[in-house]
Amino acid sequence: MRYELYYWPEIQGRGEFVRLALEEAGADYVDVARKRGRKAVEAFFARPRERHPPYAPPALKAGSRVIGQTANILFYLGARHGLAPKDQAGALWAHQLQLTIADMVVHIHDTHHPVSGWIYYEEQKPAALRRTADFWRYRMPKFMGYFERVIAKSGGPYLLGRRLSYVDLSLFQIIEGLRYAFPRRMKRFEKRMPSVIALHDLVIKRPRIVAYLKSERRIPFSQWGIYRYFKELDQ
Amino acid sequence: MRYELYYWPEIQGRGEFVRLALEEAGADYVDVARKRGRKAVEAFFARPRERHPPYAPPALKAGSRVIGQTANILFYLGARHGLAPKDQAGALWAHQLQLTIADMVVHIHDTHHPVSGWIYYEEQKPAALRRTADFWRYRMPKFMGYFERVIAKSGGPYLLGRRLSYVDLSLFQIIEGLRYAFPRRMKRFEKRMPSVIALHDLVIKRPRIVAYLKSERRIPFSQWGIYRYFKELDQ
Numbered sequence: 001m002r003y004e005l006y007y008w009p010e011i012q013g014r015g016e017f018v019r020l021a022l023e024e025a026g027a028d029y030v031d032v033a034r035k036r037g038r039k040a041v042e043a044f045f046a047r048p049r050e051r052h053p054p055y056a057p058p059a060l061k062a063g064s065r066v067i068g069q070t071a072n073i074l075f076y077l078g079a080r081h082g083l084a085p086k087d088q089a090g091a092l093w094a095h096q097l098q099l100t101i102a103d104m105v106v107h108i109h110d111t112h113h114p115v116s117g118w119i120y121y122e123e124q125k126p127a128a129l130r131r132t133a134d135f136w137r138y139r140m141p142k143f144m145g146y147f148e149r150v151i152a153k154s155g156g157p158y159l160l161g162r163r164l165s166y167v168d169l170s171l172f173q174i175i176e177g178l179r180y181a182f183p184r185r186m187k188r189f190e191k192r193m194p195s196v197i198a199l200h201d202l203v204i205k206r207p208r209i210v211a212y213l214k215s216e217r218r219i220p221f222s223q224w225g226i227y228r229y230f231k232e233l234d235q
Numbered sequence: 236m237r238y239e240l241y242y243w244p245e246i247q248g249r250g251e252f253v254r255l256a257l258e259e260a261g262a263d264y265v266d267v268a269r270k271r272g273r274k275a276v277e278a279f280f281a282r283p284r285e286r287h288p289p290y291a292p293p294a295l296k297a298g299s300r301v302i303g304q305t306a307n308i309l310f311y312l313g314a315r316h317g318l319a320p321k322d323q324a325g326a327l328w329a330h331q332l333q334l335t336i337a338d339m340v341v342h343i344h345d346t347h348h349p350v351s352g353w354i355y356y357e358e359q360k361p362a363a364l365r366r367t368a369d370f371w372r373y374r375m376p377k378f379m380g381y382f383e384r385v386i387a388k389s390g391g392p393y394l395l396g397r398r399l400s401y402v403d404l405s406l407f408q409i410i411e412g413l414r415y416a417f418p419r420r421m422k423r424f425e426k427r428m429p430s431v432i433a434l435h436d437l438v439i440k441r442p443r444i445v446a447y448l449k450s451e452r453r454i455p456f457s458q459w460g461i462y463r464y465f466k467e468l469d470q
Contacts, residue, residue: 052328055338055381072327072331093287095304096289096303110345115349130350134353153288
């Protein structure tokens with residue numbers, strides 16, 4: 001079965017968590033908008049004939065099924081491609097970690113657009129400075145301290161122990177994004193999260209991930225999407 | 236089995252989505268902090284001996300298992316108590332809708348605290364006014380238009396059709412909260428979401444929900460938590 005991924009063609013965004021899972025699984029998929037343009041995504045969401053219309057990109061078409069919500073798509077893919085535990089308790093635990101990553105994504109995005117996604121960064125710069133300060137003072141230590149603890153409990157090197165799961169791919173992506181958006185802050189902070197960085201360093205060496213990151217299928221980071229670089233936010 | 240719910244005792248917050256599911260299921264549960272104080276929750280999260288430590292409240296203890304993340308807890312309870320479809324596709328579809336509700340909860344909260352949760356409302360009032368305007372201009376029509384469409388597709392009166400699911404309880408709670416926080420705006424807006432209001436009106440008449448809302452177990456809305464009333468945000 002060839003999956004169809006419906007997501008914006010210009011950004012990594014939330015779609016990237018799905019792309020990484022598909023790539024690591026060696027799954028057959030089409031990134032629809034990269035082939036046919038963003039209009040294909042707009043049309044898909046504007047006229048959903050599906051019984052289960054998704055709310056917003058990303059969505060995955062798997063045969064006759066359409067699945068929305070990033071973490072939900074990963075739940076589905078994880079079970080099908082050995083990227084999550086098979087037992088219910090283990091699958092829900094992986095998913096729980098993914099939902100915590102989803103929460104983190106909102107906070108990362110809101111460092112540069114706290115007030116509204118409909119106004120320019122420049123119009124909300126004081127709020128962005130304040131939000132960014134609080135993110136690094138409170139959120140980052142709490143989130144990363146948590147993931148450090150989870151790896152310690154599992155025995156590592158991955159979040160669930162010795163086997164890679166889709167959650168590791170997502171955490172890898174978070175680190176990549178934070179390094180793009182906050183290179184100076186990350187340089188200082190990374191020593192406080194040695195196990196997460198070790199996990200990142202394992203993921204980036206996996207053959208399929210190496211091939212993906214080198215390919216044209218990987219969209220570069222940019223000033224759109226979740227992670228954006230603004231010098232003043234990076235101190 | 237008696238469940239233990241670990242959530243803050245002073246607010247409905249995200250714990251309320253879990254409480255409503257437990258109540259509708261007629262499940263045996265203890266709202267731990269309401270019995271033993273908020274310190275019981277703090278202690279639970281500060282020293283998690285569990286193999287799967289949750290990141291933040293709410294968490295549900297079910298026998299030897301500890302489950303975190305609101306939508307994940309509901310996924311678990313839905314399967315056990317007939318509050319979600321039994322087949323995998325149906326269960327994931329219900330969960331997908333719940334994740335969209337979770338996204339909405341963040342946007343509702345951020346109407347009054349867009350800049351940071353660590354500063355007072357009064358210090359971020361201009362940003363709150365802007366965020367609230369955008370919420371009602373863009374988010375509410377999109378979210379509620381979506382849920383209207385989902386009900387139309389399922390045939391109603393509930394989101395998944397003729398049978399109530401935990402997602403309906405959560406959408407009911409969203410309406411209750413919006414009416415508390417934005418009474419004037421809701422009065423004008425509700426005519427644009429007739430199916431969602433009809434769903435709300437069915438949920439509020441269910442015997443176990445009636446009993447719960449009258450009981451002391453239901454914490455009143457207040458100026459803490461997700462939904463807060465500020466006259467200037469309500470136009």
